[in-house]
Amino acid sequence: MSLSELYQQLILDHNRSPRNRGALEAPTHSAVGHNPLCGDQLQLQLQLMDGRVAEVAFEGSGCAISTASASLMTDAVKGLDKDELDELFAKFHALATGDESSDKLGKLGAFGGIRDYPTRVKCATLAWHTLRAALHGELGATTE
Template identity: 50%
Template sequence: MNAKSLYQEVILDHNRKPRNYGTLDDASHQAVGHNPLCGDRLDITLNLNDEHIDKIAFHGESCAICKASASMMTAAVKGKTYAYAETMIKEFRDMATGKLNLDNPHHLGRLTVFSGIQDLPTRVKCAILPWHTLHAALNSVAGASTEAEHDPANASTV
């Protein structure tokens, strides 16, 4: 994997113009994700309506890989069901850690651009943090904040 090509493919677009960037004032679910290793922080707010993610937004301080991953993730899960989003979360985590066979059917679409991240082991957590935070948000009590401080790469529960 050439890091430059990953950057050129996703960063150029999503780092400069992140999708769904901001905070929802009327969020039903939210979570804050931290990467204690680098101090990155990501806030996710979303509205779950009849099992569907109606609206989703993120903001925070992070590196370009994390920001692009968050931007593409919010675009990908918007309008999808809770269950669909959870499937994507699992598939993305597996892909980033080299455990997903991309030849088999999956739901990641353009997000497979991040498959090369498995060759940059120190950056895997950067790509996974938004997904971990989304998982925490989806499983949070409406309106409550969930600190997701444990290792995003290994986390499976809130």
């Protein structure tokens, strides 16, 4: 397992130029994610219209994996409803922990290498846990 399989170009690119970074004017859902292991924090805001994600944005400081994961996630969830989001969460979680192949997940499949770095799985899933907390009306999420 080489470093380039973990840090794929897509991940490096999204770390350098994260998409959907910032704050929304009228969020309907939000949550703060926290990884107590490394101190990473992530604020996630969503604006749902007619039950689907219309706008999404994140802020916070994190490692390349968590930043790229938040960036790619925010791109991937636009237009989805809650059921679809839950389904995607489950798929991504399975990918990161090694139960799912990466071919069904499009760009998110870039995180397929993370399963060989067990200490970094939580970096990749922080944004997703925060997303779920926001959708289910919880104020915060922790990867602990």
